[in-house]
Amino acid sequence: MKFCSNCGCTVSYRVPEGDNRERAICDSCNIVHYRNPLVVVGCVAEQDGKVLLCKRSIEPRYGYWTVPAGFMELGETVAGGAARETLEEALATVELGHLFAMVDVVHAGQVHLFYTGRLISDFGVGEETLESALFSEDEIPWDDIAFQSGKFALKKYFEDRGKNRGVHVHELRRSPS
């Protein structure tokens, strides 16, 4: 951030009074502009013991497989976002289960939250997807999973075997999200 989104003037970086972190502060209107982590929401959707993955048609990680996931939007819940991403990326409707994985992607300033889901429709190929398919645990292309957070979620999903064992937490600090 170089300019104030409220008035268009320049910003300077300093610690506001009563704060303990450097923020962008407008040199004219004095508004403090905060930057905070973003939420990525995803869903491991199952049908007959197999889970739904999408092969990405966009960068980053073009051609790699992913659990349907993306940035949470204003106006929706975490669960709503997970269902929306599944619909957008795999044209699939899910009945959501429970929150089962949380990955802190610290270097990217992101928190990734994953729900379990039950596939209750056909599936297809959304705009950001080359191909969608169902995989049993043995069939998962582990070396071609796009993101480490998704790989963690898939591993924990199969370990849980359908039980709600609370939220599995994982932290990523350096490698690509």
Add this chain to the structure above:
Amino acid sequence: MKFCSNCGCTVSYRVPEGDNRERAICDSCNIVHYRNPLVVVGCVAEQDGKVLLCKRSIEPRYGYWTVPAGFMELGETVAGGAARETLEEALATVELGHLFAMVDVVHAGQVHLFYTGRLISDFGVGEETLESALFSEDEIPWDDIAFQSGKFALKKYFEDRGKNRGVHVHELRRSPS
């Protein structure tokens, strides 16, 4: 947002190509500026069956009691943020337990995440706090709890009785967060 934070020019609101939501787009450098929900992290810290609450010295909800909580910062994990907020607001060190509550505060564009914790230090009064104290379940000032998300977390905390029963999810859409 009225001005581009990258170049200071005006922005217009329209749906970018390949997107399905209106975003602020710079009229000059064409950067798309996204707005997404923020994460609030909190901790219910226990000692000898009592939980730590802080009476707020700031608005909103000045004078009301709250679970230590605040906006997650870049560079930290959800758990790290929950511990930091407890340190800042109650000058208390906690050993964190598990994630046990998630509240979608949809109207505020926030996701509130709560950890259990065990108080392993004395506590005191941070800058945003008038008074800190330990409360048993019977002593909680339920009518003077600052935020509905914190009230939900406290209720579920006592219902769980120390067990990890997964994450309790709650949705708030209209009333103040």
